[in-house]
Amino acid sequence: MTAAAGSPGSWSENVLEYFLRNNQITARDGAEITWYHAANHKARMKEALQSAVHMIEADVILPEDGSEHGQPIMAHPPEVSSDNTLQEWLAAVVKSNKGIKLDFKSLAAVEPSMMLLGNMKRYLKRPVWINADILPGPNGSGRVVDAKPFLDTVTSFFPDVTFSLGWTTGWHPQKVNEGYSWPMVKEMDDICSDLSQPVTFPVRAALVRQSCSQLLWLLEKSSRYSLTIWTGKEDNYAVEDLLCVRDLFDKSQVFYDILEPQSHEFKQAIGIKVNL
Structure with missing residues (x-):
């Protein structure tokens, strides 16, 4: 089963x-897609744009102190300030051919951000992913973004966007970390089954191997679904965990937004050329 595709150049493609x-890639294999994570400040954004990556991920917040006149800025909490606004970020990224993923940690930033994206839509003929953690997940303690108003707001502006919908998670080196449970994946499917857009589920690499049955079940629920495996900076997991996922899942339904050195080791292990 392969993930559904929108029309060429649409945000759901x-x-x-x-x-x-x-x-830019040679096979329908999610492992071929490369990522630049947290391209928030201008220096990192420029580095991402000059690199060979396919997808640029960045975080959007609305300053609570009234700075930037209520304009969304590019920062990841607990940071509350940035040298980059979303408007400036989009103006720079639109000159590239890279796909984009915007990560929202609160509902407040969503509507003003969609308005800015609307101004750029005709120039952004590429995949656009809109991300939020909408459910509590394994060891998750962060605040979730309320799913219904988030989905309704984004869809009211852009019915053809790709959603990236995740769970809040945590990982602890000194204990056994539970994976994604059956109630977690079933609740996610309940939310996403009524959507018409493609949905990718960001899942934490250190929690995936113990969750393969649940995540396989989830992906089998719709051809619109995929996984994006990501890593926390301090997470400890083995490349073998990724290889296990690789063996079990359709290669076109799993993306790998992972940090070094595991990214390099993983791609070497599966025979994908690594650009240094």
Whole structure:
């Protein structure tokens, strides 16, 4: 089963279809897609734009102190300030051919951000992913973004966007970390089954191997679904965990937004050329 794809150039176009069409990857394999994470401040944004990555991820917040006249800025909590506004970020990224993923930690930033994206839509003929953690997950203590108003707000502006919908998670080196439970994946499917857009589920690499049965069940619920495996900076997990996922899941339904050195080791292990 392969992930559903929107029309060429639409925000719901499958990432693999888009980059294959532009001759930037060679196979319908999520492991070929490369990422730049937290491209928030201008220096990191410029580094991302000058790099060979396919997808740029950045975080959007609304300053609580009234700075920037209520304009969304690029920062990841607990940071509350930035040298980059979303408007400036979009103006720079639109000149590239890279896909984008915008991560929202609160509902307040969503509507003003969608308005800014609306001004750029005609120039952004590429995959656009809108991300939020909408459910509590394994060891999760962070605040979730209320799913219904988040989905309703984004969809009211852009019915053809790709959603990235996750769980809040934690990972503790000194204890056994539970994975994604059956109630967690079933609640996520309950929310997403009524959507028409593609949905990717960001899942934490250190928690995936113990959750394979649940995540396989989830992906089998719809051809619109995929996984994006991500890593926390301090997480301890083995490349073998990723290889296990690779063996069990359809290669077109799993993306790997992972940090070094595991990213390099993983790609070497599966025979994908690594650009240094």
